[in-house]
Amino acid sequence: MWREVVSIAALAICCSSALAATPSVTISNQGSLQFGSYVGAGGGSVVLAPDGTRSVSGVVGVGFDFTPALFTVTISSGSPQYMIALPAMTTLVAPEGGTMTVDAFRSLPDRTGMAKPPARMDQLTVGATLHVGPNQPPGHYEGTFQVTVNL
Amino acid sequence: MTRRTLQTLAVVVLALGIVGAASAQTSSTVTGVTATANIVPAITLTLVNGMSFGDFVAGSSGAVILGTGDTLTTVPGTAFAIGGTVSSATFTVSSAGSKHFNVVFPAASTTITNGTSTITVNNFTFGSPTAGVVCDATGCTPGGAVTTAASSSLKVGATLNLVGTNTAGAYTGTFDVTVSYF
Numbered sequence: 001m002w003r004e005v006v007s008i009a010a011l012a013i014c015c016s017s018a019l020a021a022t023p024s025v026t027i028s029n030q031g032s033l034q035f036g037s038y039v040g041a042g043g044g045s046v047v048l049a050p051d052g053t054r055s056v057s058g059v060v061g062v063g064f065d066f067t068p069a070l071f072t073v074t075i076s077s078g079s080p081q082y083m084i085a086l087p088a089m090t091t092l093v094a095p096e097g098g099t100m101t102v103d104a105f106r107s108l109p110d111r112t113g114m115a116k117p118p119a120r121m122d123q124l125t126v127g128a129t130l131h132v133g134p135n136q137p138p139g140h141y142e143g144t145f146q147v148t149v150n151l
Numbered sequence: 152m153t154r155r156t157l158q159t160l161a162v163v164v165l166a167l168g169i170v171g172a173a174s175a176q177t178s179s180t181v182t183g184v185t186a187t188a189n190i191v192p193a194i195t196l197t198l199v200n201g202m203s204f205g206d207f208v209a210g211s212s213g214a215v216i217l218g219t220g221d222t223l224t225t226v227p228g229t230a231f232a233i234g235g236t237v238s239s240a241t242f243t244v245s246s247a248g249s250k251h252f253n254v255v256f257p258a259a260s261t262t263i264t265n266g267t268s269t270i271t272v273n274n275f276t277f278g279s280p281t282a283g284v285v286c287d288a289t290g291c292t293p294g295g296a297v298t299t300a301a302s303s304s305l306k307v308g309a310t311l312n313l314v315g316t317n318t319a320g321a322y323t324g325t326f327d328v329t330v331s332y333f
Contacts, residue, residue, distance in 0.1 A: 024176035035188035
């Protein structure tokens, strides 16, 4: 009798677990975060918004080669809502030397997003703020960052 | 026997359930996303040599076009050129490679004088022999005047407007040229 009860309980646990949705969320990177080109002079900052608009302060933008980073988020099943976790800062480095700080990361959608059916996929863009130092040495600066999504 | 079978089944299905639960992924991180920025040097313009139209016979009149390749064009029977130094103005533009830049003449015309008589110089034009791209006087559009080198040569020409009353002498004057990143 005791054995039977245990068996039935185990079966109940197993089946509710097996039948419930087991959602998976996946983020993949489609494009890098490109701030573009600037004449440094006295230094300043560049705010590249996740919608692709740019505002500069103290530096002069050269050309229009700036774009926010692009990601796709897919959720296999269940609730379409996901939360976005962005880094606090990262550092860009030029091969010739010199570094610049990137912070104030922002995403679109902001903080939470929805990967709704039928595609269960969402596009996510990420911008940030670039800090250019006084007499920043010319060069191509590069760095990396990470983005996490949670159900 | 029946009881045992039931028990065995339960264990098997439970094991499957655990496998299913382990495959669920409630978080996903993408690392190593690239972020880039370029700092480019300030653009500079340096004069190599000024503009020289050469020598003309006093009393002649007409338009004399100095091209961007040190060449003079006159209408036969008007201004009578007799040699001298003929050269377009030459500048060196130092800029970031592969960046577009604009060339602007702040004034549409300038005046050169020998102290008593004046001649108007206008219709400034420029070419960029190094890049092999010629832009018009209103500036370059995207795709034009791409400098692939950090330094390129900029040649400037103009039109000299002789009038029949110009007295003999050496005429001099100045004009301004501005370059800026596009």
